[in-house]
Amino acid sequence: MKRKVLSMILAASMLAAVLTGCGGGNASAPAADNAAAETETEAPADTEAEAPADTEAEAEAPAAEGGKIGVSMPTKDLQRWNQDGDNMKKELEASGYEVDLQYASNDVATQVSQIENMISSGCQVLVIAAIEGDSLGTVLEQAKEANIQVIAYDRLILNTDAVSYYATFDNYKVGATQGQYIIDQLKLDSEAGPFNLEIVAGDPGDNNARFFYGGAMDLLQPYIDEGKLVVKSGQTSFEDTATQAWATETAQSRMDAIIAANYADGTKLDAVLCSNDSTALGATNSLEANYTGDWPIITGQDCDIANVKNLIAGKQAMSVFKDTRTLASKVVEMVDAIMKGGEAPVNDTESYDNGTGIIPSFLCDPVFADVNNYKELLIDSGYYTEADLQ
Numbered sequence: 153m154k155r156k157v158l159s160m161i162l163a164a165s166m167l168a169a170v171l172t173g174c175g176g177g178n179a180s181a182p183a184a185d186n187a188a189a190e191t192e193t194e195a196p197a198d199t200e201a202e203a204p205a206d207t208e209a210e211a212e213a214p215a216a217e218g219g220k221i222g223v224s225m226p227t228k229d230l231q232r233w234n235q236d237g238d239n240m241k242k243e244l245e246a247s248g249y250e251v252d253l254q255y256a257s258n259d260v261a262t263q264v265s266q267i268e269n270m271i272s273s274g275c276q277v278l279v280i281a282a283i284e285g286d287s288l289g290t291v292l293e294q295a296k297e298a299n300i301q302v303i304a305y306d307r308l309i310l311n312t313d314a315v316s317y318y319a320t321f322d323n324y325k326v327g328a329t330q331g332q333y334i335i336d337q338l339k340l341d342s343e344a345g346p347f348n349l350e351i352v353a354g355d356p357g358d359n360n361a362r363f364f365y366g367g368a369m370d371l372l373q374p375y376i377d378e379g380k381l382v383v384k385s386g387q388t389s390f391e392d393t394a395t396q397a398w399a400t401e402t403a404q405s406r407m408d409a410i411i412a413a414n415y416a417d418g419t420k421l422d423a424v425l426c427s428n429d430s431t432a433l434g435a436t437n438s439l440e441a442n443y444t445g446d447w448p449i450i451t452g453q454d455c456d457i458a459n460v461k462n463l464i465a466g467k468q469a470m471s472v473f474k475d476t477r478t479l480a481s482k483v484v485e486m487v488d489a490i491m492k493g494g495e496a497p498v499n500d501t502e503s504y505d506n507g508t509g510i511i512p513s514f515l516c517d518p519v520f521a522d523v524n525n526y527k528e529l530l531i532d533s534g535y536y537t538e539a540d541l542q
Contacts, residue, residue, distance in 0.1 A: 218248030222270030239480035327367025403434025
């Protein structure tokens with residue numbers, strides 16, 4: 153879709169100075185701010201909350217020469233979405249765009265309403281991290297009718313042909329990185345075993361959760377079939393291991409039950425495959441309260457501050473690092489291409505079918521942080537400061 157757009161001279165010159173591709177470093181970007189962005193709005197907090205959610209009135213931003221972009225994030229209650237939203241807003245504004253950034257407190261109806269307002273207020277491109285992948289078809293039809301292109305951000309939006317592009321990290325590779333870490337740490341290719349493993353997967357409403365699970369299990373399942381890895385709970389399917397809303401409390405309650413039924417007698421738990429940091433935090437909390445054996449390998453994703461502190465303390469072995477500054481830069485590049493009437497850059501046209509067809513995607517590469525490299529990845533790059541992790 154080609155649109156008549158406002159003058160982009162200022163935006164183009166500023167964009168060249170701030171953007172880098174996902175394959176390159178982005179260490180010069182400012183460290184992510186853990187506070188909420190100044191102009192964002194969030195509805196009242198829900199049961200997923202891991203940090204207090206605040207409600208702020210949206211300040212009327214001055215008109216920008218580049219045009220108006222709507223950015224819809226799921227919630228402020230998880231640290232990573234605050235960082236994603238803040239990074240996106242900063243980079244878009246630096247490139248000359250007016251930004252309507254909204255947080256939906258993990259409530260689908262709120263997100264729908266916020267997107268409707270973005271459409272009616274003149275947003276020319278929408279960047280949306282959906283709460284539920286298949287819940288936005290109706291409102292995005294309005295966007296399509298208004299000739300507004302949609303970039304699905306991090307989570308693929310399902311069952312609508314109104315999605316133009318998808319920007320994310322390689323979600324299958326995230327899971328594969330976690331699975332390979334467990335293989336390497338347990339030396340599954342050289343040690344006899346058996347080793348005990350439990351699995352804590354993600355939200356069944358989040359399409360990414362299945363990619364994370366699939367990437368890890370494609371590597372780990374052969375060892376389970378061989379008997380070198382044993383899941384004593386018997387819970388191995390995605391449906392049995394999924395964690396609604398990625399909630400720490402839900403992961404903790406389930407792990408409480410698993411430990412009571414299978415490890416209360418001192419049986420050793422060797423590894424816990426957790427798809428992200430909020431579920432890893434739940435598993436860790438449960439182990440601290442209920443488990444007396446040698447500490448297991450625990451995986452995670454997002455490098456949240458609480459989890460990096462656990463990593464330093466030896467309570468979590470690794471967390472997949474997805475530098476949100478890098479993804480934000482790529483999305484700004486995609487937005488700029490669309491606003492100039494062109495096509496957004498992509499590097500994958502095969503992997504992501506949202507139910508209406510393949511969505512052209514840009515996939516950034518994840519890496520893992522552990523106690524050996526977290527300083528280089530997280531502190532030296534400016535993502536966190538030393539003080540953040542005290």
